[in-house]
Amino acid sequence: YLSQGKEARRLGVLSARMESFSGNYGDPGEVLGVSGEDLLIACRQGAxxxxxxxxxxxxxxxxxDFFNGQSRLVSKLF
Known part of the structure; x- marks a missing residue:
């Protein structure tokens, strides 16, 4: 991930699942925001x-919690 004003750092993904939905909600790798307890990352199909x-x-x-500790993470690309 890329923090505001800092060098790029790795983010290990320990638990994740795919979410299927129709429509285009962002570019692949784009942070969409939080839904419930999950951080949503756009994919070519779904998130x-x-x-x-x-x-x-x-x-x-x-x-x-990671999302809440980052400033301006929405719309950033992984």
Whole structure:
């Protein structure tokens, strides 16, 4: 992932699932936002729902908590 004003760092995906829906909601890899406890990442068809992640050098956490700790993550690309 790419933080505002910082170098790119890895984000481990520990738990995720695909979400199918019709329509185009963003470019593949684009952060769409949070839905419930999941962080939604646009795919060519549907979205990837990240449930648990592990930022580089940090402990694992809920994707929602990761999102809440990042400023301006919506519309950024993985």
């Amino acid at each position: 990837l729902r990240l449930r648990m992640v592990q930022p580089e050098g940090k402990a694992s956490m809920k994707a929602k």
